Amino acid sequence: MRSTVSFYVCFLLSLCLGLACVVCVCVWNSHWRGGFAWDGSSLQFNWHPVLMVTGLVVLYGNGAVLYRVPLTWGQNKLPWKLLHATLMFLALILAIVGLCAVFDFHNAKGIANLYSLHSWIGIAATALFAFQWVVGMAGFLLPYSPESFRKLLKPIHVWMGAGIMTLSIAACISGINEKLFFVLTKDQPYTKLGPEAVLGNLLGVLIVAFGLVVLKMLSDHRWQRPDSRPEDIDYTPVLQEENE
Amino acid sequence: MRSTVSFYVCFLLSLCLGLACVVCVCVWNSHWRGGFAWDGSSLQFNWHPVLMVTGLVVLYGNGAVLYRVPLTWGQNKLPWKLLHATLMFLALILAIVGLCAVFDFHNAKGIANLYSLHSWIGIAATALFAFQWVVGMAGFLLPYSPESFRKLLKPIHVWMGAGIMTLSIAACISGINEKLFFVLTKDQPYTKLGPEAVLGNLLGVLIVAFGLVVLKMLSDHRWQRPDSRPEDIDYTPVLQEENE
Numbered sequence: 100m101r102s103t104v105s106f107y108v109c110f111l112l113s114l115c116l117g118l119a120c121v122v123c124v125c126v127w128n129s130h131w132r133g134g135f136a137w138d139g140s141s142l143q144f145n146w147h148p149v150l151m152v153t154g155l156v157v158l159y160g161n162g163a164v165l166y167r168v169p170l171t172w173g174q175n176k177l178p179w180k181l182l183h184a185t186l187m188f189l190a191l192i193l194a195i196v197g198l199c200a201v202f203d204f205h206n207a208k209g210i211a212n213l214y215s216l217h218s219w220i221g222i223a224a225t226a227l228f229a230f231q232w233v234v235g236m237a238g239f240l241l242p243y244s245p246e247s248f249r250k251l252l253k254p255i256h257v258w259m260g261a262g263i264m265t266l267s268i269a270a271c272i273s274g275i276n277e278k279l280f281f282v283l284t285k286d287q288p289y290t291k292l293g294p295e296a297v298l299g300n301l302l303g304v305l306i307v308a309f310g311l312v313v314l315k316m317l318s319d320h321r322w323q324r325p326d327s328r329p330e331d332i333d334y335t336p337v338l339q340e341e342n343e
Numbered sequence: 344m345r346s347t348v349s350f351y352v353c354f355l356l357s358l359c360l361g362l363a364c365v366v367c368v369c370v371w372n373s374h375w376r377g378g379f380a381w382d383g384s385s386l387q388f389n390w391h392p393v394l395m396v397t398g399l400v401v402l403y404g405n406g407a408v409l410y411r412v413p414l415t416w417g418q419n420k421l422p423w424k425l426l427h428a429t430l431m432f433l434a435l436i437l438a439i440v441g442l443c444a445v446f447d448f449h450n451a452k453g454i455a456n457l458y459s460l461h462s463w464i465g466i467a468a469t470a471l472f473a474f475q476w477v478v479g480m481a482g483f484l485l486p487y488s489p490e491s492f493r494k495l496l497k498p499i500h501v502w503m504g505a506g507i508m509t510l511s512i513a514a515c516i517s518g519i520n521e522k523l524f525f526v527l528t529k530d531q532p533y534t535k536l537g538p539e540a541v542l543g544n545l546l547g548v549l550i551v552a553f554g555l556v557v558l559k560m561l562s563d564h565r566w567q568r569p570d571s572r573p574e575d576i577d578y579t580p581v582l583q584e585e586n587e
Contacts, residue, residue: 101426136466139540143507159353189357193488208382210534211534211535214495214533214534214535214540214543215520215523215533216516216519216520216523216543216544216547217516217520219548220516220547220548222549223548223551233459252565256488258559258562258563259433261558261562262439262555262558262559265509265554265555265558268509268512269512269516269517270512270516271553272460272461272514272516272517273513273516273517273521275460276459276460276520276521277517277520277521279459279460280459280524281522282367286398287465289459290454290455291458292458296458296515299460300459300460300463303460303463303464304463304464304467305477307467307509307510307513311506311509312507314449314505314506314509315502318502318562319498319502320564338517
């Protein structure tokens with residue numbers, strides 16, 4: 100009982116921190132960075148932090164902890180599997196559009212792509228996420244996936260999920276830090292910690308706090324959905340289940 | 344048995360990746376950044392990445408997974424507790440000296456301290472590490488710490504340990520990224536991905552890989568030291584045990 104209460108405290112905290120991250124990154128880019136466009140200008144770049152934080156951090160993190168919600172444990176797992184896959188698909192789409200925004204902007208300005216450590220970590224996070232989604236879909240939702248494969252895949256899927264979250268946090272922190280050094284120069288240097296610098300740093304702190312709460316929910320075994328009983332269709336892929 | 348083999352594969356991998364991180368950060372700063380000194384110059388700054396990567400990432404990560412080594416499970420936990428505390432103390436000292444290096448350098452050059460997101464995350468990681476060490480010492484090693492407190496503390500200690508590792512990774516990635524943008528300009532810009540840029544990025548990739556392997560070893564419950572039996576002195580603080 101106490102474990103359930105502490106889970107919901109963490110879950111509520113992750114929702115609040117996630118919302119705060121999205122508000123913060125939107126305010127930063129709309130108010131301080133001039134807003135949004137899709138025209139190869141720096142206004143197109145502004146979609147990049149908004150979509151990466153919303154997709155690769157907030158939506159991803161909330162989608163990852165879905166099975167941990169005790170309310171869902173007494174129910175058939177299948178609808179939750181589909182919701183998990185759908186949320187992760189939306190998160191992946193946002194992340195890919197977020198990458199397109201920065202590639203387009205770089206190409207329009209003649210700036211090289213994928214040279215910085217930030218870009219290496221960010222592209223690795225997104226590529227691993229896409230790979231994880233495809234393998235997860237094939238292993239847990241499509242028919243004819245052998246049970247032995249699914250049992251082998253599950254702990255790897257959970258670990259890779261937490262690993263991708265860690266990569267996303269590192270990519271976001273390095274990206275925000277880099278952006279603030281790029282734009283806060285001359286009259287309002289980063290060193291003076293003006294309002295935009297504080298807002299950017301606060302966004303970074305919120306992302307880290309969100310990530311730590313999500314990683315706590317993922318790693319605490321008291322909050323893992325109990326193993327499926329023989330009568331459950333917990334591990335049965337979609338089409339296989341339909342044929343039964 | 345298979346679980347033990349896979350642990351040792353991960354453990355060996357973490358040792359190799361940790362060694363590669365230390366070699367990489369030393370080569371970068373000695374060969375490409377001009378070496379080391381303690382004179383307020385940029386050569387003093389060079390101690391900062393070397394000591395933070397060695398202390399806050401490599402020594403910290405290896406110290407964190409010590410209890411997971413199955414070889415130690417059949418033995419009294421106390422010597423391993425003392426080794427864990429000693430390794431963590433050394434890691435903390437290296438991190439603090441690494442922070443002194445950059446504060447001294449900034450002060451000598453008239454550069455502001457603690458304004459960037461990198462510095463906020465890095466100082467938070469070190470402060471939490473110091474707090475974790477003191478609370479761990481008081482809770483698990485000093486006498487008269489009630490058993491109920493130690494049982495409550497243990498999962499928080501493990502979670503905070505993984506959280507500090509995540510913060511350290513984010514701080515290192517943002518720091519390396521920032522440093523490469525600062526120093527790779529003019530003739531050899533970062534965008535050209537010359538040898539120093541590749542070495543710096545490689546260091547970042549190695550740190551992330553090391554961190555993911557360590558977080559895997561910390562989170563996999565098959566590799567947790569089994570709970571102490573009543574006859575064990577597993578939970579008995581040092582002096583309490585001596586008095587018995």
